[in-house]
Amino acid sequence: MCSKVIGRKGVGMAAERSGIFEGNDPIAIAQRWLSEAEKTEPEDPNAIALATVDADGLPNVRMVLLKEIEADAFVFYTNFEGKKGQELAAHPRAAFVMHWKSLRRQVRVRGPVERVEDAQADAYYASRSLQSRLGAWASDQSRPLESRASLMAKVAKVTATKGTSPARPPFWGGFRIRPVEIELWADGPFRLHDRFRFVRGTDSQGGWTAARLNP
Incomplete structure (x- = not known):
């Protein structure tokens, strides 16, 4: 669990971090x-631009949907065999x-990544619409596709076989980013x-140290 205790630098500016901070x-x-954005953002308030790196260290960025914020992590789901899944592995x-x-706000996060447990991934997968569940089976994510017609034919075949x-x-599941x-x-x-950077401590408490940054 993420500690509520933060480092001495963060305590020194606690009063400055009032209001939305x-x-x-x-x-x-x-x-x-x-939670605030869910009331004001017209489309997908949980959309994130996710960055990974390939074997040559070249970054890849794409939009995905954040599905859960845990006490100490951020969770999203994808195809493990797609480009992002391979790069994260x-x-x-x-x-x-x-x-x-x-x-007019943003959140930036960096940290190590791990796979979500099977039971948690199963529960989320079961909560999706049937069409989305079948689509996960049908799509060879990130790999060449002959045509949209061939994709829809595969969806029809999966529908007939998977019920x-x-x-x-x-090959499909979740990833958890544990931010540092x-x-x-x-x-x-x-x-x-206004910019505040929080860095997770390396001590046993694992608290956060906060610092105000120049714009």
Whole structure:
């Protein structure tokens, strides 16, 4: 669990972090901001731009949907055999940014990545629409596709063979990012933005140290 205790630097500026920045746990603040964005953002307030790296160290960035904020981690789901799944298996570290135009705020996260437990992935998969569950079986994510017609033919074949209650594909599941660094950003007048960077401590308590950054 993420400690509520933060380092001495963070305590020194606790009073400055009031209003939307109030609190010593940046994950809890991110959850609060997402809850606000769900009321104001017109589409997919949980969309994140997720960055991974390939075998040559070249970054890849794409939009995915964040499905859960845990006490000490952020969770999303994907095809393990797709580009991002392969890159995360080879280099289990990632970063993402979540930006809301309606709130004029963003959250940046970096940290190591691990797979979500099977039971948790099964539960989320079962909560998806039937069409999405069948689509997970039909798509060879990131690999060349002859045509959309061939994809839809594969969906029809999967529908006929898997029925109305398909099990989770073994090649599909969740990833959990355990952040070691989180930056909270809010737009300010004349580009004088508010930025706070939280770094997770390495001691047994695993608390957070906070620092204000220049815009």
